[in-house]
Amino acid sequence: MLEKIKTIAKKYEGEIIETRRHFHKNPETSWNEVETTRRIAEELEKLGYENIKVGFGGTQSGVVADIGTKAGKCVALRADIDALPLNDEKDVPYKSQKENAMHACGHDAHTSMLLGAAKVLAEIKSELKGRVRLLFQPAEEHGIKPGAQALVDGGALEGVSAVFGIHVMSPVPSGEFHYRAGPFMAAADAWELTLTGKGGHGSMPEGAIDPIIAAFQLGGALQTIVSREVSPKDTAVVSIGGMRTSSHVFNIIPERVEMNGSVRTFRGEVQDCVEAAMRRIIGGICDCTRCKADFKYNRVLPATVNDAGITELVKSVAESLLGADKVKESPLNMGSEDFSHYGRVVPSAFAFLGTGRADKKTDAPHHSPKFDVDESVLFEGAAMYAAFAWSYLAKA
Ligand SMILES: [Zn+2]
Ligand SMILES: [Zn+2]
DSSP: OHHHHHHHHHHTHHHHHHHHHHHHHSOOBTTOOHHHHHHHHHHHHHTTOEEEEEOOTTSSOOEEEEEEOSSSOEEEEEEEOOBBSOOOOOOSTTOOOSTTOBOOSSHHHHHHHHHHHHHHHHHTGGGOSSEEEEEEEOOTTOSSSOHHHHHHHTTTTTTEEEEEEEEEEEEEETTOEEEOSEEEEOEEEEEEEEEEOBOEETTOGGGSBOHHHHHHHHHHHTHHIIIIISOTTSOEEEEEEEEEESOOOTTEEOSEEEEEEEEEESSHHHHHHHHHHHHHHHHHHHHHHTOEEEEEEEEEEOOEEEOHHHHHHHHHHHHHHHOGGGEEEOOOBOSOOTTHHHHTTSOEEEEEEEEEOGGGTOOSOTTSTTOOOOGGGHHHHHHHHHHHHHHHHHHO
């Protein structure tokens, strides 16, 4: 059956590439994916998909649709559909036609791969031992209002017993498929801190309380959390992203320093440890420098944790479909994904499909204005989606 699925996907390769180029030319940023949504829904309707639901999070973005028989389990396949606010600097015929909008993370590839899988599944519909739900999810890049959370809140996972998602990866050699059981991509937290002292004359520090001293001490002390408090067997990053003083004059001691930054972790215990240590260290340094702290710690995205059983199935399907030499265990990835919201509700697995090739100039980093994907592997991504769904239902 997997061979058959791959053959059908190959038949649609031209359409998959064409669709990807259409979305690449016409990108829409997070929560603005109205035309993208319309086009996906139209295709799914033509293919005979059922329960087509359009619009999530109070918007017109996002599509969810089903295929298969109601007897048996329901497995979900996810593609994110949003672009980034960035100008496309590539010199290709399918370059973005919009200002400040570009598919610089490959979500156009995900959308076209899942639409390719939709066609494959429509052809093998009578052989599915259950239902497949396609999740065309908006706003993965949004950060504050993640599309995955909106789909979960909108009931998109009702009745679903597993979710599988693929991300194309330019740092991974084209055609390789990388999986990992357990923690896979990091949780992303953002923090903001205002240190308030007492402004004064730069020549008379005794009359002021200098928040810069507290900020400088914090710059070093916060790094002791990873080096001295988190176990060396765990992974974490604490970064300061910005620092701004309330005045910028050579002879003024400023009243305030504002700082912000991010924290990346893979396990809840480590995340709790980092937040608690930050609160304690900030409090301690403020005590000894006489400053006041206003500290906000925001847990933006949870870690993406892959279910062991689902990942094992993903791995074995990938080995049969793509060849064992192409399938490798991924190292931990410090990036974050809102796919993590699905994993909190049902067992799920997220994996990478390599699309990086120097000779095709598809090895630029994600989120860069030169980002592109090697389109020759997209039909394999489509096949992987469909093959996983068929295999999951056959086993269930
Ligand atoms: Zn991205
Ligand atoms: Zn992405």
